[in-house]
Amino acid sequence: MFHLLHGMHPVRAAAHGQGDAPGTPGHPVARGPKMFDxxxxxxxxxxxxxxxxxxxxxxxxxxxxxxxxxxxxxxxxxxxxxxxxxxxxxxxxxxxxxxxxxxxxxxxxxxxxxxxxxxxxxxxxxDAPAGADDDLRHLMHELKAAVLARGRAGEPDAARLDAIRAILRQARSAVEALA
Known part of the structure; x- marks a missing residue:
């Protein structure tokens, strides 16, 4: 299983046999486009x-x-x-x-x-564009901080990590449905 606690990239975690991560069967690697080569x-x-x-x-x-x-x-x-x-x-x-x-x-x-x-x-x-999406960037930072803090809090807890994953997947699906 991928543990946020270890700070390991999901693809690397999968290579170490840690299960439900991008790059494992049924979970393709889905990286966003690189900003720079x-x-x-x-x-x-x-x-x-x-x-x-x-x-x-x-x-x-x-x-x-x-x-x-x-x-x-x-x-x-x-x-x-x-x-x-x-x-x-x-x-x-x-x-x-x-x-x-x-x-x-x-x-x-x-x-x-x-x-x-x-x-x-x-x-x-x-350069970060000033404008209408500034609040989205701020909210993304807050979400990232919350996910990492809860994912790393205390002892590794599979149920908590599964709940975080489910919330993130649901949020992603809801945002994608807006398009």
């Missing part, structure tokens, strides 16, 4: 580092904040990408205590400027 994401990461020196975790959080919580890249996407930016000479690394601090280089600034229109288009795509 690695090539596109590097422009946004480089722009964030140009704005101010950053640690890897800061980059993940900055992207999540700009996207209004709708998207947060995984460490598995960010750290190899940042390594590539260093190898290309676009970013330099310094130590900040026991963390790596990434700074833009003149080559990185030149690369951003040479691709300014594309960088600006990416920024427009990720």
């Amino acid at each position: 690695a090539g596109t994401l590097r422009y946004l990461v480089l722009q964030l580092i140009a704005d101010k020196p950053r640690h890897g975790y800061d980059i993940i959080k900055a992207i999540e904040q700009r996207a209004g919580g709708a998207y947060a890249p995984s460490p598995g996407a960010i750290y190899p990408l940042m390594h590539g930016l260093v190898e290309h000479g676009y970013v330099a690394v310094s130590l900040d205590g026991n963390k790596k601090l990434h700074n833009i280089t003149p080559e990185g600034l030149a690369f951003l400027e040479a691709n300014r229109a594309y960088v600006d288009a990416i920024a427009a795509r990720v």
Whole structure:
């Protein structure tokens, strides 16, 4: 069974024999569309580092904040990408205590400027749009927090997790029925 307590992705949980999760028989993997591929994401990461020196975790959080919580890249996407930016000479690394601090280089600034229109288009795509759906984003954050808090509360409880799953499936079905 998939336990929210373990923080394991449902597909990985299924691979570990934990049952009722996407990717298991009868439960296809249903991931949403990716907001960025690695090539596109590097422009946004480089722009964030140009704005101010950053640690890897800061980059993940900055992207999540700009996207209004709708998207947060995984460490598995960010750290190899940042390594590539260093190898290309676009970013330099310094130590900040026991963390790596990434700074833009003149080559990185030149690369951003040479691709300014594309960088600006990416920024427009990720920036959380102000408007009518702001309350929906806020409600989604609240729902996510409630699901994770109740799913992780106390000892793993199969009945509670099953109830959470049923509520989420019912809500998804009701929203899909609106279309």
